[in-house]
Amino acid sequence: MSSINAGQSYLLGYNSLQLLGWSFLLYTYVSESYQSGQWLIYSSHAEFLLRVFQTLGLLEILHASMRLVKSSPVTTALQLFSRVFVVWGILFLIPAVKYSTIAVPLILVSWCCAEILRYVFYALHICNSLPQTIIWLRYSAFMLLYPTGITGELIFMYRAVQHLHQRSLYKLAMPNVWNISFDYKWFIIAVLLSYIPFAPKLYLYMLSQRRKTLKQKAQ
Numbered sequence: 001m002s003s004i005n006a007g008q009s010y011l012l013g014y015n016s017l018q019l020l021g022w023s024f025l026l027y028t029y030v031s032e033s034y035q036s037g038q039w040l041i042y043s044s045h046a047e048f049l050l051r052v053f054q055t056l057g058l059l060e061i062l063h064a065s066m067r068l069v070k071s072s073p074v075t076t077a078l079q080l081f082s083r084v085f086v087v088w089g090i091l092f093l094i095p096a097v098k099y100s101t102i103a104v105p106l107i108l109v110s111w112c113c114a115e116i117l118r119y120v121f122y123a124l125h126i127c128n129s130l131p132q133t134i135i136w137l138r139y140s141a142f143m144l145l146y147p148t149g150i151t152g153e154l155i156f157m158y159r160a161v162q163h164l165h166q167r168s169l170y171k172l173a174m175p176n177v178w179n180i181s182f183d184y185k186w187f188i189i190a191v192l193l194s195y196i197p198f199a200p201k202l203y204l205y206m207l208s209q210r211r212k213t214l215k216q217k218a219q
Helices: 006-036 044-056 059-065 073-092 103-126 132-138 142-167 184-218
Strands: none
Touching: 006 044, 006 059, 006 103, 044 073, 044 103, 059 073, 073 142, 073 184, 103 132, 103 142, 132 184, 142 184
């Protein structure tokens, strides 16, 4: 391992912490689900870990803004938005949607596996010791994990829309002091519809990055 500067040392620590966090979340979910035989729900322990480490990921916008990494802060923010929205805007605000649904293992397993691979890749890249296997996994596993993760996100949002429609929650009707109306249900629907143009575009972008990276490594 070659010498690294202060910024790289910080990033190595951050990536290592995230790696441990997502690994522990996956272990917690799998072990508790195996013991209980209930795979379509998750415990308060797993939920707490999910909130902590997904929210901690918002630091990556700051990393990009400070040029600690080469990523665009806008692109980074857009990539983080859907997950943070699901964690806080859906699962936290509308907890009823998270019970007895296939979306639970879809997002937990998909997100955990994707993040574990991502942070292993980043940490080893800083140390200049990236094995070919990790590179291949980093640029190949998304072909399965991206669709399964998105499917889980969409299921949660759909259930949230149904729940809000049945109970008329999080609505602000006129007349009121602010002279505006708002229905959170329609905001979720707007986010759902945004997946139509953006999800395929991001998937195709990742495929192009995969071809480019693996081609370079093969030369």
